[in-house]
Amino acid sequence: MFSGFSKPSSRLALAPAIFLLAATASLQLRAADSEGEGDAIKGKAFFQQSCALCHSVELTPNREVITGQGPNLLGIFGRKAATGVKFTYTKALQQSGLTWNAASLDRFLTNPPAAVPGTNMPIPVPNVDDRKNVIAYLATLKAPAGVAVTVGAEETETPATPAPTSESGDWQNAKPGVQYHIQVSDLPKNFATPSAGNSPRVVDRPEGAEPSAPSGFAVKLFASNLEGGRIIRVAPNGDIFIAETRGSRLRVIRAADGAESPSLNQIFLDHGLDRPFGLAFYPLGDNPQWLYIANNNSVVRVPYRNGDLQARGKLEVIVPKLSDTTGGHSTRDIAFSLDGKRLFISVGSGSNVADGIGKKTPDEIKEWEAEHGFGASWGSETNRADILVTDPEGKAPLKRFATGIRNGVGITVNPTTGELWTATNERDGLGDNLVPDYITHVQEGGYYGWPWYYLGNHEDPRRAGERPDLAGKAIVPDVLIQAHSAALELVFYPTKLTGPAAFPAEYRGDAFVALHGSWNRGLRTGYKVIRAHFDHGKAKGTYEDFLTGFVVNNRSVWGRPVGVAVAHDGALLVTDDGNGTLWRVAPTGK
Numbered sequence: 098m099f100s101g102f103s104k105p106s107s108r109l110a111l112a113p114a115i116f117l118l119a120a121t122a123s124l125q126l127r128a129a130d131s132e133g134e135g136d137a138i139k140g141k142a143f144f145q146q147s148c149a150l151c152h153s154v155e156l157t158p159n160r161e162v163i164t165g166q167g168p169n170l171l172g173i174f175g176r177k178a179a180t181g182v183k184f185t186y187t188k189a190l191q192q193s194g195l196t197w198n199a200a201s202l203d204r205f206l207t208n209p210p211a212a213v214p215g216t217n218m219p220i221p222v223p224n225v226d227d228r229k230n231v232i233a234y235l236a237t238l239k240a241p242a243g244v245a246v247t248v249g250a251e252e253t254e255t256p257a258t259p260a261p262t263s264e265s266g267d268w269q270n271a272k273p274g275v276q277y278h279i280q281v282s283d284l285p286k287n288f289a290t291p292s293a294g295n296s297p298r299v300v301d302r303p304e305g306a307e308p309s310a311p312s313g314f315a316v317k318l319f320a321s322n323l324e325g326g327r328i329i330r331v332a333p334n335g336d337i338f339i340a341e342t343r344g345s346r347l348r349v350i351r352a353a354d355g356a357e358s359p360s361l362n363q364i365f366l367d368h369g370l371d372r373p374f375g376l377a378f379y380p381l382g383d384n385p386q387w388l389y390i391a392n393n394n395s396v397v398r399v400p401y402r403n404g405d406l407q408a409r410g411k412l413e414v415i416v417p418k419l420s421d422t423t424g425g426h427s428t429r430d431i432a433f434s435l436d437g438k439r440l441f442i443s444v445g446s447g448s449n450v451a452d453g454i455g456k457k458t459p460d461e462i463k464e465w466e467a468e469h470g471f472g473a474s475w476g477s478e479t480n481r482a483d484i485l486v487t488d489p490e491g492k493a494p495l496k497r498f499a500t501g502i503r504n505g506v507g508i509t510v511n512p513t514t515g516e517l518w519t520a521t522n523e524r525d526g527l528g529d530n531l532v533p534d535y536i537t538h539v540q541e542g543g544y545y546g547w548p549w550y551y552l553g554n555h556e557d558p559r560r561a562g563e564r565p566d567l568a569g570k571a572i573v574p575d576v577l578i579q580a581h582s583a584a585l586e587l588v589f590y591p592t593k594l595t596g597p598a599a600f601p602a603e604y605r606g607d608a609f610v611a612l613h614g615s616w617n618r619g620l621r622t623g624y625k626v627i628r629a630h631f632d633h634g635k636a637k638g639t640y641e642d643f644l645t646g647f648v649v650n651n652r653s654v655w656g657r658p659v660g661v662a663v664a665h666d667g668a669l670l671v672t673d674d675g676n677g678t679l680w681r682v683a684p685t686g687k
Contacts, residue, residue: 135230135232135234136229136233137230137237138234139230140230141234144234145453145477146453147231147425148424149425149452150166150424151165151166151167152165152167152169153170154169154170156244162183162245164296165525165617166296168186169184171238171239172238172239172240174199174235174238175197176197176246177195177196177197178190178194180247180248182245182246182247182248184296185297187216189213190215190216195213199232202228206228207221207223208221264620267622268621268622271648273310274311274642275641275642277579277627277641279577280577280638281553284530285530287527287528287531288558290530290619292525292526292527292617293617294616294617295619295651296616297657298654299653299657300653300654302655302656303655308644308647308656309646311643314683316644317358317682318679318680319350319352319359319679319681320358320679321677321679323672323678323679324343324346325342326673326674327340328340328376328507328586328660329660329661329672333378333382334403334665335352335666336349336350336404338388339660339672339679342372342373342428343674345373346373347364347366348363348365349362351406352664354598354666355597357681361406365406366407369397370397370412371394372427373392374430375431376391379437380433380437380489381437384403386400386401386402388401389431393427394419394423394429395419397415398412398415415490416487419480419485420444420481421477422447422478422481425446425447425448426504426522428445428504428506430506430586432508432517433510437489438488439487441484441485441498441508441510442485443483443484443506443508444480444481444482444485445481445503445504445505446474446478446482446548447477447478448477449525450526450559450560451474451476451478453477454476454477456563457475459566462564470542471544472501472544472546472567473497473500478548484497484498484502484519485498498517498539498542499543500544500545501550501571502521503521503524503548504521505521506584506585507519507584507610508520508539509587509589511634513589513633514634514635516539516634518536518589519537520534520536520587520610520611521534521535521545521574522583523535523547524548525581525615527558530580532551532580533580535575535576535578535584537574537575538575538636544567548560549564550564550571552571553569553572554571575636576636576640578627578640579623581614581618581623582612582613583612585611585613586661588661588663590606590607590608590609592605593605596665596667596668598667598683606631606632606633607629608628608629610629610640611672612624612658614654620651621648621651624654624657624658625647626644627641628641644682647675655675656678658673
């Protein structure tokens with residue numbers, strides 16, 4: 098709720114501390130209710146559904162603060178902004194001068210970027226009653242006596258978990274051409290290492306710093322000052338569209354084939370959107386009639402013709418609601434089947450491992466799955482951690498195409514095979530090397546494990562014994578990626594492309610994947626673009642580093658790749674939402 102795009106922390110083995118907090122919180126919740134400033138009990142329920150993915154309110158059994166992608170919120174009332182322990186805050190929040198109380202929290206949650214320009218917190222709480230309730234709940238979160246929850250601002254750069262000096266595959270060893278082949282047999286045991294808290298500090302791009310690509314490629318800064326530029330898609334005529342998620346707007350960039358800088362860069366649409374992410378042109382082919390846009394909890398479209406530089410008509414709602422809850426993972430991607438008859442929509446989970454959804458009896462599970470699909474989660478996770486499907490007009494009932502995909506941030510259709518593919522963020526809290534992220538083709542009706550299992554028959558210890566019927570039923574993905582790399586968008590390089598910046602033949606049909614990087618690894622990995630190897634549309638299970646150099650050290654990064662796309666001329670385009678940049682990678686000598 099106060100941090101940004103996220104992955105959560107472990108909640109295992111916390112019983113003593115949680116019992117202490119629960120005992121005091123019960124009295125505090127009742128007291129808050131009596132003041133008439135919001136319903137703290139309702140606020141707690143809202144927090145668990147919408148905020149707990151990023152923010153802990155717990156302590157370890159040793160009475161230490163648990164942190165994750167967002168700061169721990171114990172003792173938030175009366176705390177100066179950016180002074181919580183074991184968390185790296187943005188410079189904007191450090192310089193905001195805020196002290197958290199009911200009034201400042203209300204202003205911040207109403208519109209975080211407006212309250213603190215430059216914050217990494219993109220998710221507002223627009224409903225006034227929800228804000229009152231969650232603020233009433235936050236007021237009850239008193240830190241137990243003797244537990245320090247704040248430090249001086251100069252100390253907030255300290256990582257929550259000390260990191261080892263070096264490790265194969267970490268940021269220090271990443272460079273173009275380094276090969277990886279992660280297999281299920283390589284997986285460590287659960288909790289082989291502690292669950293790390295190592296949120297990155299995003300710094301300004303150092304003077305002269307730029308990403309590194311393989312020999313024979315040139316990397317150029319193509320555009321800058323993007324407001325949270327994330328997903329990138331290229332129109333048939335070559336115009337480049339970027340979803341500026343944080344700014345709730347779309348940008349269009351135009352450049353001639355072979356050009357190393359744009360000839361035009363402007364806003365395409367800046368109203369009626371809610372954290373847009375996925376983009377898709379429809380129908381497929383050279384003459385689309387619509388641009389589809391995935392909001393946080395809906396899919397809309399706007400009339401579009403090749404060459405449009407501003408939206409030519411009103412937004413039309415295609416899918417008015419994707420799920421009943423919107424907290425947690427907030428990005429939604431979309432893609433069309435090659436025959437144009439199906440619209441796929443990815444919806445990430447609201448929590449790390451379905452926290453708080455409760456249990457069902459075998460009979461209840463059977464009844465639930467008959468309607469919602471094999472392995473489908475329920476409660477606040479209904480229609481979450483899934484890929485959904487409908488028709489392009491949104492008239493067909495919204496159904497689950499596949500389940501158990503924790504956060505399939507990016508989806509696309511392999512043009513060679515017609516299969517749907519996803520790049521997925523797996524769960525946190527099991528150690529530095531669990532659970533691997535992945536890219537995979539998605540089987541219709543397939544179950545991919547979340548939250549009860551992962552990678553086949555590996556049971557999540559936090560859900561132990563709950564679903565013996567799912568043992569061994571989780572599909573093993575095609576390409577496993579280092580855990581906590583945070584795989585986001587993926588794109589297949591065309592097999593036939595003759596532009597002036599076309600890649601060599603050996604790259605044709607391979608996939609490029611943006612790794613955003615995560616907070617949950619002691620020694621940082623990710624923060625790069627990888628190339629996954631394919632043979633006639635089938636994954637080999639291997640990948641290699643393609644674009645690296647975004648990491649300064651184990652505390653700081655200057656770039657976080659998100660979007661990847663192939664330009665009209667064949668160049669690879671990469672967005673970075675850390676410093677708001679767009680990079681162009683093309684072979685030299687062309």
